[in-house]
Amino acid sequence: MEHLTEIRWHGRGGQGAKTAALLLADIAFGIGKYVQGFPEYGPERMGAPITAYDRISDYEIRVHSNIYEPDFVVVVDDTLLHSVDVTAGLNTKGGVLINTEKGRDEIMPLLKGYEGAVYTINARKVCMETLGKYFPNMPMLSALARISGIMEKDVFFMEMEASLKHKFEKKPEVFAGNMKALQMAFDAVELISGPADGKKVNMSDRRVA
Amino acid sequence: MGIKERMSGNEAVAYAMKQINPDVMPAFPITPSTELPQFVSSYIANGEMDTEFIPVESEHSAMSAAIGAEAAGARTMTATSSAGLALMWEMLYVAASNRLPIALALVNRALSGPLNINCEHSDSMGARDSGWIQIYAEDNQEAYDNFIQAYRIAEHKDVMLPIMICQDGFIISHGVSNIELLEDKDVKEFVGEYNPEHYLLNAAEPVAVGPYAVSCYGMESKRAQAQAMKNAGQVILDVAAEFEKISGRKYGFFEGYHLEDAEYAIVAIGSACGTTKDAVDLLRSNGKKVGLLKVRVFRPFPGKELAEALKSCKAVAIMDRCESFSANGGPLAAELSAALYQARGSARVIKIVYGLNGRDYTVADARQVFADLEEVAADKNSNTDEYRYIGLRE
Numbered sequence: 001m002e003h004l005t006e007i008r009w010h011g012r013g014g015q016g017a018k019t020a021a022l023l024l025a026d027i028a029f030g031i032g033k034y035v036q037g038f039p040e041y042g043p044e045r046m047g048a049p050i051t052a053y054d055r056i057s058d059y060e061i062r063v064h065s066n067i068y069e070p071d072f073v074v075v076v077d078d079t080l081l082h083s084v085d086v087t088a089g090l091n092t093k094g095g096v097l098i099n100t101e102k103g104r105d106e107i108m109p110l111l112k113g114y115e116g117a118v119y120t121i122n123a124r125k126v127c128m129e130t131l132g133k134y135f136p137n138m139p140m141l142s143a144l145a146r147i148s149g150i151m152e153k154d155v156f157f158m159e160m161e162a163s164l165k166h167k168f169e170k171k172p173e174v175f176a177g178n179m180k181a182l183q184m185a186f187d188a189v190e191l192i193s194g195p196a197d198g199k200k201v202n203m204s205d206r207r208v209a
Numbered sequence: 210m211g212i213k214e215r216m217s218g219n220e221a222v223a224y225a226m227k228q229i230n231p232d233v234m235p236a237f238p239i240t241p242s243t244e245l246p247q248f249v250s251s252y253i254a255n256g257e258m259d260t261e262f263i264p265v266e267s268e269h270s271a272m273s274a275a276i277g278a279e280a281a282g283a284r285t286m287t288a289t290s291s292a293g294l295a296l297m298w299e300m301l302y303v304a305a306s307n308r309l310p311i312a313l314a315l316v317n318r319a320l321s322g323p324l325n326i327n328c329e330h331s332d333s334m335g336a337r338d339s340g341w342i343q344i345y346a347e348d349n350q351e352a353y354d355n356f357i358q359a360y361r362i363a364e365h366k367d368v369m370l371p372i373m374i375c376q377d378g379f380i381i382s383h384g385v386s387n388i389e390l391l392e393d394k395d396v397k398e399f400v401g402e403y404n405p406e407h408y409l410l411n412a413a414e415p416v417a418v419g420p421y422a423v424s425c426y427g428m429e430s431k432r433a434q435a436q437a438m439k440n441a442g443q444v445i446l447d448v449a450a451e452f453e454k455i456s457g458r459k460y461g462f463f464e465g466y467h468l469e470d471a472e473y474a475i476v477a478i479g480s481a482c483g484t485t486k487d488a489v490d491l492l493r494s495n496g497k498k499v500g501l502l503k504v505r506v507f508r509p510f511p512g513k514e515l516a517e518a519l520k521s522c523k524a525v526a527i528m529d530r531c532e533s534f535s536a537n538g539g540p541l542a543a544e545l546s547a548a549l550y551q552a553r554g555s556a557r558v559i560k561i562v563y564g565l566n567g568r569d570y571t572v573a574d575a576r577q578v579f580a581d582l583e584e585v586a587a588d589k590n591s592n593t594d595e596y597r598y599i600g601l602r603e
Contacts, residue, residue, distance in 0.1 A: 025385050029215040038384035041326065060387075062483035064348075064380050065571040 005060075005150060008065045009052040010086050011076035013045055014136030015045075021052035024141060024150075027159035028056045031151055036061050049080055056150055072148050074140050075099060076123075079150075081107070087114040095194065097143055098121040099136050104192040117194035119147050126188055130181040138178050139185035146186050157182065211389035211456070218346070218381035221353040221388055222288075222314050222374070223248035227258050228396040229360065231312070232283035232403075235274035237293065240326045241378040242316035245288035268293040272300035279309040280418045282408030284360065286311065290378060291318035294332045298339070304371045305340025306434055307419050310363030311371040313341070313479040314356060317479070317530075317568050318378040327362025327567020330478065330531040333507075334540045335407075340434060342372040343508040344439050347464075347482045350388050351505075352376040354458055357391065360400055363449040367440040373508075377480040379567065395455050438509045445506055462511035464503040467493060467520055473582040474519060476545060477528040478504045481563070481570045488575030499579050504541065512548030519549065522556040524586040526578045528599075530564040534577035538562070538596035557585050560596035568600050 007024070010203045011017025017040040025037030036055040042048055071094035075086050078100035087096055095117030100107060101124065111118060121143045123136040145156040160182055168175040218225065223245055227235075236246035252258040265271045271287050279285040289297065294315060304311055319329035333343055342362060346352040355374045363372040376382055391399075407416050410544020416506075422430055442462070449460040466486050468474060475485050484501040490501045501516055502525075519525050527546065537543065538560030546558055561578060564570045578599060587593045 022385050026215060029387065034387050035215060036384055036386045038380070041379065062348075063487045063572060064377075064384070064480040064483050065569050068571070 004055060004057040004061070005072070005148065006070045007054040007056070007068040007072045007074065007089075007144070008067050009054075009074045009076065010080050010084055011050055011052070011137075012080070013048045013050050015076045016135060017050060017074075017076045018052045020076075020137035020141045021054050023163065024054050024144070025056070027156070027163055028054075030159045030162070031155060033057060034059060034061050035096060040066055048059065049084055068156050070094065071186070072097065072144065074144050076136050076140055078102065078107070081110040090114060090116060092116040095119055095123065095147055096103065097140065097147055097189070099140055101125075108193060117147070118192050119143065119189050120192050121189050123184060123185065125183045130184055131177040138181050139188075142182040142185040143189045146189050153163055153186070211267075211391065214388050214390050216349055216388050217244075217383050217385045218349040218352045218376045219244040219316065219383065219597075220248065220385075221349040221390075222356050223252070224390060225353050225356040225396070226260075226314070227252045228391070228393050229284075229357070229400050230258050231260055231286045231360075233263065233278035233285045234287060235265050235278065235285075236287050237265050237268050237271045237289070237392055239268070239290050239293040241318055241382045242288045242290040242293070242314065244382070245314055245316070247364075253573050263298045266298040269300060270341055272297040272304060275308065275311045276300060276304050279304070279311050280307065280408065281410045284364075284403040285309075288314040288316070290316045291320055291326075293321060294336060294544065295304060295320060298336070301336055301339040301341060301371075303419060306430070308369040308434070308437065309371055310369055311362065312356070312359040312363060312514070313373045314373065315375045316378045316382045317375055325566040326378070328380050328480075328530065329565055329567070330375075330529070331533075333373060333375050334529075334531045334533065336373070337508060337540060340370065340438065340584065342368075342370055342438070343375060343504075344372065344445075344506055345375045345478045345504065346377075346381065347480060347503060349376075349384070349386055350380055350458070351460075352381060352451065353388060353390065354456065354460065355505075357396055358445075358460070360403070360451050361428050361451075362441060362444050364403055364405075365440075365448075366406065367442045368437050368444050370434075370437050372442060375479070380480045382458065391454075391456060399452070399455055406483060407603050442506075442509045442511065445509075460505065462504075462506045463518065464501075464505065464515050466501040466503065467594045468500035468502055469517060470498055470521065472498040472523045473522075473525075473579055473586070474500045474502055474520070474522045475526045475528060475540065475575060475578055476502040476504060476515070477530075478507065478541060479530065481528065481530065481575075484569050484570055484572055485575045486514065488579065489573045491572065492576065492579055497579065507541070509510045510544055510548075512544065513552065515545055516548045516552035516554050519556055520552070520554060524557040524559070525549075526559050526561050526581040526582055528561045528563055528578070530570075534560050542596065557593055559585055559593050561599050562596060563599045570600060
């Protein structure tokens, strides 16, 4: 069976959502997938809401529209929950992953009754403990790998290691910090609502959906 | 052997530029084409290219410098978008009429206003009568392949015209996806060296470039230029056939997708065609005889060939990602409608404007267009004079 997984990222300009989306496309390409990673630009300024997308597929991708019915949504900044309908069109067999320090009681009322899996991660904590600076995109990418099951854990870490080693060739300490952040984030994801087996759900063949 | 990679459209075209390694690139940055001169500058800094990069103070100067370099005998390229192309306007005509085979990588973007950085074809469509060859791409692969074919077409002795290789801003230019690249040596061998017949730096043959033409000669000059554009058609096909030998990828004036037996067809340009293909597959699986005609070459305009490809259709939607404010539809719709009339085509035509200022075009939009076509074909009295918008908020 051939599959297509669609992911939508919500972030604010400067948080690296686009970079993470492109990096995910990059590593999925590395394991032989067809990929699309692309940003949607609104007004370009630091802090403005931005959206980025990934399609990861076993067959050639020809569609060039944005993603309206994603399988997974990543929210890099929880202040967006007040202004953006992040679960719009989201597959109830998939899930939403939110970077937040808040608990279930504060988050759930903002999700408009979404019935799929809701995951949270405190990416700020991960960042401060591993990088000493707040760059939430790497922890979010790792947490997404965990909940989406796009690739096996060891494959994900192997691909990320290769990719980051190349990227931070001249900054070995940044490379080490990022790898630590990825590992810590992978284990720090919490399921706060919905079915826990989201990652095991086979996404339907969307080619003729 | 092709190299499997993942790249954005801008990365892909910059990579083609690196492989071709032209002599001169004057450029001025503008979103979303800024990355092109940026990548080329990095390649030069890293010693991977030895192109002479000229940072200029405006796009008018970029095209002027390109004209100077090309007239001197140097293989020249530049890149721009939107307002950048608009500022080149005067010089676009000078480049074409002086028969200078400059290659311009255009990343299509809306013209103001409202001020907008996203995709629209209004920039290149506005320049459709400037005498430049125009070739459009559906995705990063085609943008790359088209750029590699550009100089072979432009520099052909029967052509000698500048060429615009267009890709959709952001949708293709900033979207990363799979691509197959050619080996450097295959590209170099395919593109070859530039040996202009006449050029300014040839001391043995002094020539004038761009002189005044009195009325008794000017018209002949224009007629010769028009002939060159006519000749470009066959050259485009010949170069595509040779390109297929090194790449395995087939190109022509257009691509038909399930068009042979299609009763209803969408005609479009650029990235919208990929999205339309998905809609065609969906509808075909439900037994609908629908198809797509993707226009690759807009200048020269292959009107006869396009009309021939649509001859079995009951109804055709001609789609423009451009509002030409003619109050009669976009440029593709106007020119193809005329071609269909000349070919005594029997298909009913609806003219559609879509995707302005980066408005998304979806599979659902394409399905709506096909549904509209069925409706139009069923009702002989339906009004198809008015052009329509799709994807408009109501």
